[in-house]
Amino acid sequence: MNLHLRLDALRNARDTLLRQPLATLLTVLALAIVLALPVGLFTALNNLQLLLGQWRDQAQISLYLHKDASAAEVAKLRDRVARGAGVVAVHYISREEALADFERSAGMQAAVDVLGENPLPASLVVEINPLAQSSADLDAQVRSWAKEPIVASAQSDLHWVARLQAILALGTRAVWILALLLALGAVLVMGNTIRLHIAQRRDEIDIASLVGATRSFIRRPFLYQGLIQGLLAGALAWAVVAIAILSLQGPVDRLAALYGTHFSLVGLRPAQGFALIAISAFLGWLGSRIAVGRHLDHTFS
Template structure:
């Protein structure tokens, strides 16, 4: 019996929405836009993190080796580096290769030749993912590498990693705050819409209460209206984000091609899209419940 009543209330809510397609569409679009803004910003932050995760040229650590480092120590050090957390790549630069690079970049071939021997040590160049660990953890990792027997000195500049992570943390907090404000706005939009529906059916509600209808019976169709409109708004917000990503992918491909690389924009995954729909439906239900609850408090008082 309870299931039958719930199905009947859901059908009643659906018929009410279909009888007013223009008003329903405007409400759903307004909610979809409100939801798409913070979710789109979250997607933008995810893409920025993906981009920065591949930008390792500035997140480098140079480990200069002792001249008398044994081959076994060097092999052990290389294995340690390759298994380090957040390590993207490890490159060994021998003394001869280091000399060639120095001569090429500094243009001091003649000065080096006057020394009669190669003064440059062998080294490891380690490229790090700047977002894999906190700056403190990265500094600790570099300090541990510097204490290895084969390492004479370690050179790195991880201050920009701390700045980068601080900027991303600030962006995430700002987006969360915006999402909270817009969620409240979505609840208010839905509450105002349901209040209009209640005003249109005020006489019907009053008569139902007089003949013994319970609060739950009167409230249930309006809750389903909010739930349905919220779920549809979540679907539309997902579509808006997917279309936006698709439209922007072409210019992004062109820009990435100018830098000789590739970058694929990330939209919402299936799981994230379902969470968006569920959250949107919940916001619609909450807005409806608040609006109906206030009206029923007056009706049954």
């Protein structure tokens, strides 16, 4: 393909867009809004997953040990548990520490004095990232730990993890469906815009076809128009999402401070941002190709 012809087509597309700045701006804004909505929702889900991944103190498993477990056996078990999927930390709670915590939290000093001995076992408290694996895999992991010879019983309250994962899966599926519908909308918006440009240049296209211009020659400037507008819309959508993240960080900081923690919102990484621009450019090109193809089918038929 002659590079000169491509450059001429690119300049033609650029000049056409610049001659109609308001129409070009409105098209780019419409595409950017269509793209920013699903991308913003994906970013929100990603931040939610990051936030929930920090709730390690809410996803704990207690492994209660037999009284005759030796220190060496406990150390080996602790190492094996620490290598488990999604395990963030493993804390050993001795019988004495468990008793002290019990007395402080429950105010049961008198009852303990009556017993005359420490009835509480030593334990391993396992902190788990609730999103590191599926709830079924997590249950299987807990059951395998409970079968260890020195483990008397295992206690966990991780039903909320299964519910949380189901909610996130539902949200992700819904956002994907929305993204596909809005991508179709972006193609239709671009196709309609290009059809308007074709209608304005119908006489020029008819004359070019009569003097022997090929379909590729006629089609190329319109494809570049869609490509350029798609690129601009993708960049603008990236900027919109970044601005939204920055504007929400202040309220998030204030909310996190009420819970005694801190959480920084995460926007699109550079690779994700450039992928957004590339997808937007492709959608613009695709909408243009469909619109021009239908017109050329009629012209050359």
